Amino acid sequence: xxxxxxxxxxxxxxxxxxxxxxxxxxxxxxxxxxxxxxxxxxxxxxxxxxxxxxxxxxxxxxxxxxxxxxxxxxxxxxxxxxxxxxxxxxxxxxxxxxxxxxxxxxxxxxxxxxxxxxxxxxxxxxxxxxxxxxxxxxxxxxxxxxxxxxxxxxxxxxxxxxxxxxxxxxxxxxxxxxxxxxxxxxxxxxxxxxxxxxxxxxxxxxxxxxxxxxxxxxxxxxxxxxxxxxxxxxxxxxxxxxxxxxxxxxxxxxxxxxxxxxxxxxxxxxxxxxxxxxxxxx
Amino acid sequence: xxxxxxxxxxxxxxxxxxxxxxxxxxxxxxxxxxxxxxxxxxxxxxxxxxxxxxxxxxxxxxxxxxxxxxxxxxxxxxxxxxxxxxxxxxxxxxxxxxxxxxxxxxxxxxxxxxxxxxxxxxxxxxxxxxxxxxxxxxxxxxxxxxxxxxxxxxxxxxxxxxxxxxxxxxxxxxxxxxxxxxxxxxxxxxxxxxxxxxxxxxxxxxxxxxxxxxxxxxxxxxxxxxxxxxxxxxxxxxxxxxxxxxxxxxxxxxxxxxxxxxxxxxxxxxxxxxxxxxxxxx
DNA sequence: AGCGGTGGTCAATAATTTATTCTTGCTTCA
DNA sequence: TGAAGCAAGAATAAATTATTGACCACCGCT
Numbered sequence: 001x002x003x004x005x006x007x008x009x010x011x012x013x014x015x016x017x018x019x020x021x022x023x024x025x026x027x028x029x030x031x032x033x034x035x036x037x038x039x040x041x042x043x044x045x046x047x048x049x050x051x052x053x054x055x056x057x058x059x060x061x062x063x064x065x066x067x068x069x070x071x072x073x074x075x076x077x078x079x080x081x082x083x084x085x086x087x088x089x090x091x092x093x094x095x096x097x098x099x100x101x102x103x104x105x106x107x108x109x110x111x112x113x114x115x116x117x118x119x120x121x122x123x124x125x126x127x128x129x130x131x132x133x134x135x136x137x138x139x140x141x142x143x144x145x146x147x148x149x150x151x152x153x154x155x156x157x158x159x160x161x162x163x164x165x166x167x168x169x170x171x172x173x174x175x176x177x178x179x180x181x182x183x184x185x186x187x188x189x190x191x192x193x194x195x196x197x198x199x200x201x202x203x204x205x206x207x208x209x210x211x212x213x214x215x216x217x218x219x220x221x222x223x224x225x226x227x228x229x230x231x232x233x234x235x236x237x238x239x240x241x242x243x244x245x246x247x248x249x250x251x252x253x254x255x256x257x258x259x260x261x262x263x264x265x266x267x268x269x270x271x272x273x274x275x276x277x278x279x280x281x282x
Numbered sequence: 283x284x285x286x287x288x289x290x291x292x293x294x295x296x297x298x299x300x301x302x303x304x305x306x307x308x309x310x311x312x313x314x315x316x317x318x319x320x321x322x323x324x325x326x327x328x329x330x331x332x333x334x335x336x337x338x339x340x341x342x343x344x345x346x347x348x349x350x351x352x353x354x355x356x357x358x359x360x361x362x363x364x365x366x367x368x369x370x371x372x373x374x375x376x377x378x379x380x381x382x383x384x385x386x387x388x389x390x391x392x393x394x395x396x397x398x399x400x401x402x403x404x405x406x407x408x409x410x411x412x413x414x415x416x417x418x419x420x421x422x423x424x425x426x427x428x429x430x431x432x433x434x435x436x437x438x439x440x441x442x443x444x445x446x447x448x449x450x451x452x453x454x455x456x457x458x459x460x461x462x463x464x465x466x467x468x469x470x471x472x473x474x475x476x477x478x479x480x481x482x483x484x485x486x487x488x489x490x491x492x493x494x495x496x497x498x499x500x501x502x503x504x505x506x507x508x509x510x511x512x513x514x515x516x517x518x519x520x521x522x523x524x525x526x527x528x529x530x531x532x533x534x535x536x537x538x539x540x541x542x543x544x545x546x547x548x549x550x551x552x553x554x555x556x557x558x559x560x561x562x563x564x
Numbered sequence: 565a566g567c568g569g570t571g572g573t574c575a576a577t578a579a580t581t582t583a584t585t586c587t588t589g590c591t592t593c594a
Numbered sequence: 595t596g597a598a599g600c601a602a603g604a605a606t607a608a609a610t611t612a613t614t615g616a617c618c619a620c621c622g623c624t
Contacts, residue, residue: 015572033350036610047574052612062611064346064581068315071350072357097403097535098395105531106384113380121379141433148426148526218622236550237541241534244430248530249387252523253380259519297601318581329603334583344582346610570621575614582609592599 002076003069004029006058009111009230012215020044021054029074037063101241104233108242109249111230115214116250124209124225125257128153131181131207134160137169137197138185138211141244145211146185149251155270156258166193173197178205186210187229187243189217198222211247227254284358285351286311288340302326303336311356319345383523386515390524391531393512397496398532406491406507407539410435413463413489416442419451419479420467420493423526427493428467431533437552438540448475455479460487468492469511469525471499480504493529509536 007022014022024044025032032040037055041048055066128134134153138146143164150162163169173182182201186194189212198208199222210223214230227250231242286308293304306326307314314322319337323330337348410416416435420428425446432444445451455464464483468476471494480490481504492505496512509532513524 017573038610050573065315068350068353071353075354075357097400097538098531101534101538102388102391102531106388109380109384118379141430144426144430144433148423151423151426238538241537245527245530248527249380249384252383255523256379256383256520299602320581332602579612584607
């Protein structure tokens with residue numbers, strides 16, 4: 001996996017100084033060859049140990065190891081595109097819109113893949129498979145994702161409930177018991193009401209899965225398992241699209257993982273019923 | 283020039299020990315990452331200084347520099363192909379789920395791109411931009427897509443209404459007038475109630491946009507403009523995911539096309555408000 | 565507001581790695 | 595034979611990197 005992508009993916013979750021290091025590396029990846037950890041530290045006016053800790057935090061043995069890895073990434077050409085360099089001709093933009101937008105989505109997907117290890121995904125899939133009931137909650141766009149996910153689960157024969165409002169959810173949750181799972185969708189993970197809800201749910205012995213952006217946020221801390229999304233674009237109207245796409249892909253993976261033997265049959269039966277409902281002729 | 287090539291070229295005029303170093307590096311280029319000059323020397327039963335001198339003789343600043351360069355060469359692929367049999371089968375399957383699923387989505391996206399020309403997309407974007415009110419309707423998964431789209435439009439300052447039920451929609455539509463647009467989401471396009479609705483809407487001089495799978499279906503026939511989705515997978519539980527993804531991408535394109543000047547400002551204002559709502563602290 | 569606790573930073577320093585120096589031994593050629 | 599030239603290694607200097615411990619800021623909680 002490209003170390004540059006990894007840096008990009010983790011960037012959100014970094015402290016100010018770490019982010020400066022990350023940015024420097026992303027921008028000057030090809031110059032890094034001539035930088036020792038000390039020189040890099042001097043260039044950024046920070047301490048050398050910060051550079052080393054940065055490297056280790058990303059999972060490398062140390063600074064030289066990270067440097068080596070970046071060297072590989074650059075050589076491989078999987079360099080992070082400097083910017084989506086605002087193309088001059090509007091016509092060009094239009095023609096390739098589908099393609100460039102999809103590329104952005106692909107990048108977001110890859111970043112997201114890097115920060116959720118496969119083990120966690122299957123753990124969550126197992127957790128949901130064995131759950132008594134699954135509660136999904138989220139507001140705004142997150143609410144729609146929650147609802148869609150709940151519908152998917154329902155097709156698999158899992159009892160899944162969804163709310164886009166904290167008040168009825170509070171009531172519903174008061175009946176939760178051991179074995180139930182709460183899936184909380186919150187891009188920023190800052191919503192006080194949701195944290196409250198989690199505490200309440202935890203008291204009733206339920207398991208909590210959080211789905212948030214890859215920043216440090218209170219919601220993650222409360223959760224038994226976390227799903228993380230990374231999606232970036234300087235254009236404020238595009239970023240939400242990328243977030244939604246990466247999030248959806250994550251959920252889709254969970255869904256696929258849950259589709260085994262019995263549940264798959266259940267799904268097929270349900271799909272057939274739905275088909276009939278929509279078009280009695282068939 | 284690739285450092286590996288250089289080593290091979292110089293090999294013939296090297297001393298015995300240098301040649302052993304050269305051979306070791308050529309054979310184990312991909313393992314060199316984990317060797318310090320001392321370890322390499324130990325492995326070859328030679329002195330560490332010989333390794334350093336070897337590096338310098340070849341024109342590198344020192345051993346790390348040579349190592350870095352070899353890393354690049356390997357990454358660039360100018361090396362003997364590495365065997366990738368390391369991972370266990372199960373782990374590989376798991377890890378690649380994300381990737382293969384995404385590839386499937388990419389395929390669906392591409393198919394979909396091919397059957398909707400850019401012109402149609404911008405026409406629809408224009409239509410929606412100029413619309414008085416936009417009505418979105420769909421059932422099941424389509425309903426969620428409709429809702430999400432309506433929410434997006436609302437953020438752009440367009441008056442957008444959404445229903446997942448034909449009955450209230452009928453009522454709402456009865457107030458439709460020229461300049462309004464109805465966006466009908468229906469994967470199969472077979473739903474009688476929706477056709478009914480379209481007829482009613484057309485009588486009131488509204489424009490109709492259909493969003494369906496790329497089959498011949500009655501809904502397409504009723505529409506002024508059509509969006510088509512292509513998504514195929516033999517696994518019944520995967521196909522809906524692909525459909526959803528491709529559909530979403532189409533809608534995202536429309537959305538991006540609609541984001542210009544005024545509306546973009548409106549969007550940013552709205553996003554800010556939403557941000558405040560979710561996290562008053564910011 | 566106050567209070568542990570956590571996490572991040574830096575200066576100092578330890579540890580490791582790399583580079584140089586200096587010595588030795590070998591070969592070559594006058 | 596002996597001086598020059600060169601390769602290699604041991605010892606050591608230099609550099610780079612990694613760790614430690616102290617300090618501070620911030621966060622969530624009471």
